Amino acid sequence: MYAVIMAGGKGTRFWPRSREKMPKHLLDILNDKTIIRQTVDRITPLIPPERILIVTASSHVDVLFEQVPDIPRENILIEPVGRNTAPCIGLAALHLRRRAPGAVMVVLPADHSIEKGDRFRHILAAAAETARKEACLVTVGIVPTGPETGYGYLEKGERVGQVLGEDVYKVRSFREKPKIEQAEAFLRQGGYLWNSGMFVWKASVILDAIALHLPRVYDRLRDIEDALDTPEEPTVLDRAYRSMEPISIDYGVMEKSKHVLVLGGDFGWSDVGSWDALWEITAKNDKGNAFRGEGPFVDIDTRNSLIISPKKLVALVGVEDLVVVETGDALLICRRGNSQTVKRVVETIEAEKWTEYL
Amino acid sequence: MYAVIMAGGKGTRFWPRSREKMPKHLLDILNDKTIIRQTVDRITPLIPPERILIVTASSHVDVLFEQVPDIPRENILIEPVGRNTAPCIGLAALHLRRRAPGAVMVVLPADHSIEKGDRFRHILAAAAETARKEACLVTVGIVPTGPETGYGYLEKGERVGQVLGEDVYKVRSFREKPKIEQAEAFLRQGGYLWNSGMFVWKASVILDAIALHLPRVYDRLRDIEDALDTPEEPTVLDRAYRSMEPISIDYGVMEKSKHVLVLGGDFGWSDVGSWDALWEITAKNDKGNAFRGEGPFVDIDTRNSLIISPKKLVALVGVEDLVVVETGDALLICRRGNSQTVKRVVETIEAEKWTEYL
Numbered sequence: 001m002y003a004v005i006m007a008g009g010k011g012t013r014f015w016p017r018s019r020e021k022m023p024k025h026l027l028d029i030l031n032d033k034t035i036i037r038q039t040v041d042r043i044t045p046l047i048p049p050e051r052i053l054i055v056t057a058s059s060h061v062d063v064l065f066e067q068v069p070d071i072p073r074e075n076i077l078i079e080p081v082g083r084n085t086a087p088c089i090g091l092a093a094l095h096l097r098r099r100a101p102g103a104v105m106v107v108l109p110a111d112h113s114i115e116k117g118d119r120f121r122h123i124l125a126a127a128a129e130t131a132r133k134e135a136c137l138v139t140v141g142i143v144p145t146g147p148e149t150g151y152g153y154l155e156k157g158e159r160v161g162q163v164l165g166e167d168v169y170k171v172r173s174f175r176e177k178p179k180i181e182q183a184e185a186f187l188r189q190g191g192y193l194w195n196s197g198m199f200v201w202k203a204s205v206i207l208d209a210i211a212l213h214l215p216r217v218y219d220r221l222r223d224i225e226d227a228l229d230t231p232e233e234p235t236v237l238d239r240a241y242r243s244m245e246p247i248s249i250d251y252g253v254m255e256k257s258k259h260v261l262v263l264g265g266d267f268g269w270s271d272v273g274s275w276d277a278l279w280e281i282t283a284k285n286d287k288g289n290a291f292r293g294e295g296p297f298v299d300i301d302t303r304n305s306l307i308i309s310p311k312k313l314v315a316l317v318g319v320e321d322l323v324v325v326e327t328g329d330a331l332l333i334c335r336r337g338n339s340q341t342v343k344r345v346v347e348t349i350e351a352e353k354w355t356e357y358l
Numbered sequence: 359m360y361a362v363i364m365a366g367g368k369g370t371r372f373w374p375r376s377r378e379k380m381p382k383h384l385l386d387i388l389n390d391k392t393i394i395r396q397t398v399d400r401i402t403p404l405i406p407p408e409r410i411l412i413v414t415a416s417s418h419v420d421v422l423f424e425q426v427p428d429i430p431r432e433n434i435l436i437e438p439v440g441r442n443t444a445p446c447i448g449l450a451a452l453h454l455r456r457r458a459p460g461a462v463m464v465v466l467p468a469d470h471s472i473e474k475g476d477r478f479r480h481i482l483a484a485a486a487e488t489a490r491k492e493a494c495l496v497t498v499g500i501v502p503t504g505p506e507t508g509y510g511y512l513e514k515g516e517r518v519g520q521v522l523g524e525d526v527y528k529v530r531s532f533r534e535k536p537k538i539e540q541a542e543a544f545l546r547q548g549g550y551l552w553n554s555g556m557f558v559w560k561a562s563v564i565l566d567a568i569a570l571h572l573p574r575v576y577d578r579l580r581d582i583e584d585a586l587d588t589p590e591e592p593t594v595l596d597r598a599y600r601s602m603e604p605i606s607i608d609y610g611v612m613e614k615s616k617h618v619l620v621l622g623g624d625f626g627w628s629d630v631g632s633w634d635a636l637w638e639i640t641a642k643n644d645k646g647n648a649f650r651g652e653g654p655f656v657d658i659d660t661r662n663s664l665i666i667s668p669k670k671l672v673a674l675v676g677v678e679d680l681v682v683v684e685t686g687d688a689l690l691i692c693r694r695g696n697s698q699t700v701k702r703v704v705e706t707i708e709a710e711k712w713t714e715y716l
Contacts (some may be wrong), residue, residue: 295688296707296710296715298703298706300699300702300703300706301699309689312684312687312688312689313374313687313689313707313712313715314688314689314691315374315688315689315690315691315692315700315706316690316692317691317692317693317696317699317700318692318693318695318696319680319691319692319693322677322691324689324691326670326684326689329653329669329671330653330670330671330672330673331667331670331671331672331673331682331684331689332674332675333672333675333677333682334673334674334675334676334677335676335677338659338676339675341658341675341676342673342675344675345656345658345673348656348658349654349656349671352654354654354671357654
């Protein structure tokens with residue numbers, strides 16, 4: 001049993017904390033550990049560091065080495081350019097098929113928040129057991145806690161059995177991020193789960209599925225496989241990646257496959273996809289204000305705000321629903337609920353070529 | 359003709375820019391000059407630096423020397439403790455009566471904003487001419503531009519004549535800061551002016567008025583006068599000040615005097631008494647946002663806000679009516695219209711003994 005952590009994200013939605021050189025999973029925005037460090041720590045009781053692979057971009061590899069020194073360097077796979085999740089997962093599967101034929105791989109995003117680690121590991125163990133027995137694609141869907149419109153959904157089909165006490169279902173359909181009315185209908189009807197981006201399968205099974213549904217991606221992966229551990233490996237890897245089209249594993253494989261199973265996850269999951277989401281999961285005072293910083297904090301007639309300022313005294317007067325993030329060179333103040341708009345700030349910075357702030 | 363600039367203010371309402379050691383008049387919050395520098399520059403075409411006196415607190419005197427090196431040091435009078443405007447004006451009048459018997463003194467707050475310098479100086483010249491001819495107290499009232507509740511008002515009485523083309527009126531009554539309905543009534547009725555805190559009179563006349571209406575203050579001033587230029591001067595000054603009750607010239611003298619004349623001032627005056635007032639008089643972009651800083655500024659769906667951040671890139675998304683002030687050690691975010699509440703922040707800081715932020 002291996003873990004593959006996908007750490008290729010850019011995280012522009014966490015600007016100004018996240019930067020080109022410092023994406024979300026390398027930040028300590030959840031607590032005093034960085035998110036990738038938490039992700040590794042969360043999985044190690046189930047899978048030891050020598051069987052954890054991390055796929056990342058070359059621009060982040062040095063910081064990554066510092067943050068997870070317990071992961072062997074040969075387990076860190078570097079993508080020359082980002083091509084979404086299908087090539088990323090395919091690359092890791094290649095390496096694993098060679099290293100341990102028949103290995104089950106647990107694919108995890110680098111940057112999620114999970115409250116109940118024990119429950120999380122139990123579900124993953126059950127999913128791995130399912131994937132070991134059945135030559136099929138397994139995913140973990142999150143039991144919804146509200147009509148979220150920021151997540152994709154999947155519809156449960158027939159229950160196929162129970163593994164380690166957990167029900168396993170067929171997936172009937174995948175659904176794009178819904179509008180609010182649709183999301184409310186999903187919750188009312190029941191039988192829908194959030195798409196978490198967590199997958200469990202044998203390396204050989206996902207590679208066969210890629211070969212079937214994404215043959216051009218698979219051809220490039222074969223080029224890479226042929227060059228592994230040869231002097232040509234870097235050149236071939238680079239050329240292969242640049243010629244692949246970016247495509248997600250969900251869209252490219254999962255939605256097309258007829259043999260997807262799902263287990264429901266109820267372990268306090270959040271994808272922490274925005275400052276808004278961070279406010280939701282952060283401890284707040286009795287006025288709903290969450291302050292992260294070492295300086296004093298004064299809130300007068302102020303409610304439901306998130307404030308991140310490492311050192312300064314921060315005083316808020318008569319405001320509500322604000323996200324305030326201060327760094328050494330930038331200050332963001334955003335209405336809570338608008339934090340998806342932060343990417344427009346990053347686009348403006350790109351357009352104006354204020355590159356030191358990217 | 360002499361000028362006396364009262365520079366004893368604390369300016370807690372401009373926290374976090376204003377601090378105990380750096381009150382409002384020593385800050386460059388209006389433009390690239392500090393406010394006291396502007397006040398001195400505004401008056402010098404009428405009154406040269408050697409005839410400008412500044413009354414200040416000992417804790418600010420070093421910065422003041424740096425900011426107005428053209429004012430002779432012997433013209434800077436230091437109050438041991440603040441005792442409001444009556445003792446301050448009395449102290450300056452003592453010095454002037456000795457230095458230039460019969461001198462007319464123009465009393466100016468240190469920290470006002472005035473758009474039309476020429477017009478301002480013309481009104482002061484007319485007020486000084488009035489004070490020279492008549493042994494009376496002269497004040498400059500501001501022609502109201504709206505029903506402000508943050509200023510005191512004075513009611514014009516009988517017109518007594520014209521000096522340098524300016525109408526001069528008796529003052530019928532002084533009015534405390536009104537509620538909004540009252541302020542609106544003042545504007546509707548006409549004949550009301552804002553109390554600007556600018557006064558013009560002979561030194562001997564105001565000292566006689568203090569002797570009449572504030573005899574205990576006058577006694578202490580006489581103690582100081584007797585000790586001037588003796589080795590006891592510092593000790594006597596200190597003792598006299600500490601034993602004086604704090605009282606304003608308005609409440610202690612002007613409101614009790616029957617011989618107050620007033621000229622109307624229409625020179626774009628503001629007392630810049632709060633961050634709100636600063637937003638009012640600062641140049642704004644087409645969304646009503648005023649940004650003071652060297653870094654880039656991004657405003658998306660953001661309106662009618664004031665942002666002061668010396669160096670950082672500042673990005674505002676989906677907010678309105680905010681006052682944002684960042685300094686090296688503090689960050690204030692306040693709803694515009696609430697900026698009087700900033701003093702509650704300072705009170706909290708005092709109560710918590712976070713003295714480095716005062």
